[in-house]
Every structure is written in C-alpha cells, then in structure tokens.
Amino acid sequence: MKNVMILSGAGLSAPSGLKTFRDHDGLWDNHNVMEVCSATAFRKNPQKIFDFYDTRRAELAKVKPNHAHEMIAKLKEKYTKNLFIITQNVDDLLERAGCAEVTHLHGFLPELVCMDCGSIFDIGYESQRGKICPKCKSLNLRHNIVMFEEQAPMYSVLYELLKQTSLFVCIGTSGAVLPVGHYARMCEKSILNNLEKDEKLEAYFDKCYYQSAELAIDQIAKDIEDFLRAA
Template sequence: MVVVTYDKLPPLTIGPHERVFVLTGAGISAESGISTFRDKDGLWERHRIEDVASPGGWHADAGVVWRFYSERRAQAETVLPNAAHVALAELEQRLENRLFLCTQNVDPLHERAGSRRVLHMHGELFKTRCENAYCSTSPREDHGVYMTKEEIPRCGECDARLRPHICWFGEMPFDMDRIARELARCDWFITIGSSGAVYPAAGFVEEVRSHGRARKIYVGPERPDNAAHFDECRLGRAGEVVPVLFSV
C-alpha cells in the first residue's frame, strides 16, 4: 500500500472499456457543510444515534425522529455541492454507464452537481416511505417539515405513518445485490471520504480484493480504518483531490 499526499501521484488513467466503482462517504459532504454522525461524544447534532437512527428510536418517539430529520432537511436545503461532487458528475458524462456511483450519504449533493446515476445505499433524506413493510406503496419525494408527532403524514394506501426513507442502524442497506454485481466487475474501486468503519460499505474493498482484478484507491484527509486493503491512499480534501484524480 502507498500512502501519499494527493499531489505526489499522477492521475488515474481509465481505459476506454474499464469500469469504475466510486463509493462516497460522509467526508465528501462534510466539505459542503453537512454534519457527520460520528462524533467523539456519540451524539449526532445533540441526539443519541440510537434515538433518531434506529427502529427502536422510531417506535419509542416518532416525533423526535421526524423533528431530527426535518432539521437535517432544513440544513441540506442550504448547502451546495463542492468541487468533488462536480468532478464526479463530469466523470459520469465521460464514462456514462461505465461509472457506478454508490454513496453512503443521504443528501442530494451528487444530484445537485449533475450526477444522474446515483445509488443511495442508505436512503435519501428528501424521500419518505410507509412504515408498514407489507404496504405496496413506493418511496416518494418529500420536502416536508414535521416537527411534532401530530404532523407526521399518513400513508394513503394503508393509513400507517410515513417514515424517513433512511436505512437506520439494524436495517439492511438498499440494493446490495446490485452493489455486489458492480463490485465483481469493476476495474477501479475508488473510495472517497469514507471512514472505513461503517459496514457493510467498509467491507467493499475486501470484496473487490477477493476478485483479484481491480485497482483500489482511497481518497480522504486521513487514513481510513481499512487502509491496509487499498493499493493507494491519496491524502487530501476531496474537493482538491477528485478534480485532478482521473485521466480519461
């Protein structure tokens, strides 16, 4: 493994038929001002994680959960994509469906930058879905702000409460089968701004290693927890590294 600052290595040369898997984490959005959930005191914007990001928290006090996500929506409405988001959108224009962009983030900054093929494995902040797992309704776009239990909207199909379309702790991330297929056939695996501590995403690089073909590159301000599994760790802010990372 090579660990260097980003300006010590040349750009990655992507071949005309090669496929690129990009995983983005909280670090890329933090540079735009989005709060991250892993803080030293175990709080997430003054809340215990289990109170606002778990099925148990939802069943204990759905009003607190919705107030928390409504506050996050309000914050997300004020931020803009940074240079890293823009660079990935431009990369998509060049590679088209040879780029698979998977994000752990629930914010819409990739889409605001122009990306059109984004898989949100942990859900989307501006969507809601029925809390009834057996309901046939699909997640829907929602920019509403719900600050009390009484304001929580109901499902038009079964009258259950609508919950944030977010993968909480203890739940399975979305589209894992598709992610596994893309990991198996990629030629480049790039992680940007992910701590390497949150599974299953932290295990993607090991899965790629098991196939024995892809180059594995990490980008972030400091070494991730799973640094040993990458071929290179290019240290620096995503907004500085990603715009000069690729040669296509």
Template sequence: MSAGIHVAAGDCVFVLTGAGISAESGLPTFRDSDGLWSGHRVEDVATPEAWEANPELVWRFYSMRRRDAQRSEPNPAHHAFAALESQIGDRFFLCTQNVDDLHERAGSRNLVHMHGELFSSRCESECGAAAIADKNLYESITQIPTCSCGARIRPNIVWFGEYPLEMDRIMREIDRCSVMVVVGTSGNVHPAASFVHWANQRNLPGEAKVRTYYIGPEPPLNASAFTEVILGKAGEVLPGLFTVEA
C-alpha cells in the same frame, strides 16, 4: 501528490462516497467528537426502536437535516464525479453512504443511496407502497402524514438494525469494476468498509488486478487494503485527478 488515476477505454469505475465528501459542503459528519449526532444520541433518532418510542422527535431530527441539506451546495468533488460519469457513461457507478442529494444536484445519475434518501419518505408498514419524493418538514405529531393503508409515513432512511438498500446491484457493480475509488469514509462501517476487500478478492492469477484508491484527509481504518491512499480534501484532490482515455 498522486500521479493521478488513469481510466482506460475498457475500465469500469466504482465509486463509494461517505460523510467526508458532504462535510466539505458544510453538512455534519455522522457523529461528533462527543459521540452525539447533531446534538442527539443515535439511539434516540436513528433506530426502529426510536421511531416506535418517539416518532415526533425522529421527524423533527430529519426535518432539521432536510433544512441543512437544502442550504448546502455540491462541492468540486461532487462535480468531479459527475464530470467523469459524463465522459465514460454507464461504465461509471456511484454508491453513496450519504442520504443528501448533493451528487444528484451536481449531475450524477448512475447512483444508489445504500442508506436511503433524505428527501424521500415511505410507509412504516410492509404494505408495499412505493417511497415518495418528499421535502416537507414535520415537527409535531399531528403533522406526520399517513399512508393509504393507515400507517404512519417515516423517513426513507436505513436506520441501525436495518439492511442497506440495493446490495444486489452494488455487488454486481463491484464484480464488474476495474477501478474502485473510495472517498471520505472511516473504513469501520460495514458492509461499505468491506467493498474494497470484495474487489481485492477478484485479484486472482491470470486476471487483471482491480486498482483501488482511497481519498480523504486521513487514512481510513482499512487503508492497507487499497492500492493507493491519497491524502487531502476531496474537493481539492478530485478535480483533475482522472485522465480518461478516449
């Protein structure tokens, strides 16, 4: 068991969370052992091509995910990060690969969803309309709303082949962090798998070394890049793991 993570008065903490933290709240991870995602091929529901071919199927899939997320609750790992943020304020930043709102419901505020947000929708075109909060379920082609420009409304999700959101801000936060904590990711999905390497590139002679920690039930593919790998369920490991210096 780790001795814990000490957060000194001047430390800035960067957190990256992946599917593993949501799985502890009962949400399925990205792909099952049979290669399917909640019974669907990824190519059929999570690519721009899938949207063009069958927007009704895509919206039925994301409506199902909205139902599942609404039934789930934040677990102790989500609450542990919210508590840390409440202690250190704007020296805390959370980047999640997850599209659910469990971090927000636990109380986290300084965060970004690099792969989009499940309870948000946007225009499929480049008309410039802002994304909107949206918890509705769309299960037939006739229910899919349209933008004021006339184009269809799609899930505000980053699909395969699309660029992650807010990468400029994420890079700035990596550049200023002195502690990086990564939870529940496989270490093989880029660019997120590269974050620890980018942090390590700042470990130059004469500079304070960035401390990097991975937390999850099994080591990720990039385990060798971390200062310490802490094995265990996030909801069991994270509460009480941080010691914050006043």
C-alpha cells in the same frame, strides 16, 4: 472498456458544510445514535426520529454541491456505462450537481415512504409534519432512510456491481460501516481518499490521497481517465 466504481461517504459532502456523524463536533456529539437512528428508537418514539430528519432536511436546503460532487457528475456524464456511482450519503448533492444514476445505499433524505401502501415520494427539504401519501392518502409515513437494525436492500446492488468493477475508488469514508478494504481487494486497482491517514485501511489500496475530497478529486479524476483510456 473496464468499469470503475466510486463509493463515497460523509467526507464527500463535508466540504459543502454538512456535518458528518463520527467527526469531532459531528452529529453523534449532539445525539445518541441509537435514540435517533435505530429501529428500536423508532418503535418507541417515532416523532423524535421524524423531528431529527426534519432538521437534517432543513440543513440540507442551506448547502450546495462542492467541486467534488461536480467533478463526479462530469465523469459520470462522460463514462455513463462504465462508471458506477454508489454513496452511503442520504443527501442529494450529487443529484444537484447533475450526477445521474446514483445508488444510495442507506436511503434518500428528501423522500418519505408510506407504511401502508409502500409508495415512495419526494418532499424536498420540507418537514414531514402534515404530509399525506399521494397514492393512498395515508398519514402513516416515515423517512426513506435505513436505520440501524434494519436491512439495507441496496447492498445487493453494491455487491453485484463490485463483481463488474476493475478500479475501486473510495472517497470520504472510514470503513467503519462498510468493509471498503475488502472491496478494494476484490478489484484490479484501488484508490482511497480520506482526510486522515489510516495505515490499516491504507494497506488494502494501491494509491491514497489524504486531503479533502474537493482537493483530491481532480487528481482522482485524472487517475480514472488514465485507467479507462489504458483499458
């Protein structure tokens, strides 16, 4: 059986009520990206970044997985070894939908990292304030999020899995951060799902659905199952 990769971006979680960064009235409208999400800003004023992500965790606590998250979880359960789940999102909505083995390219919002011993631990949706490392008791902690100007170590996993992928499915990402058109060309077949039409990006894909992830996911799931059955 051939392998399928689902790579998701902010558009997957937007129907749940999480603001995307680049959309109108998104997070970038209210924040200067380089002041809250860059390594330079973190060195200058770490508390400002901590407060930003404390707010993001509090917002995450108020939302629930949507139908798209749930359908992806069902597909992963059915095709455990042949379906790779990769996301640019730092939320835990895929996990809360029951999805196993999710690779988070840019980190995971519910987690903190100890900058003294390197331990990673979960704080759920709580504030970072007052937290200590459960291993070494250090207060020198940070969010487990890849910031601008930092390397993303999980990209190596992405590229290794792409080599094993026959059907590439891209859900809810504009391609502004990752060259998803190039990824599509690396694979035998490809599907794109975005809310807005993008003719330049569309040229790289075999099939495109321009609607919310919640509305498109049932047809995408059928496409995936048809592909895997044919393989």
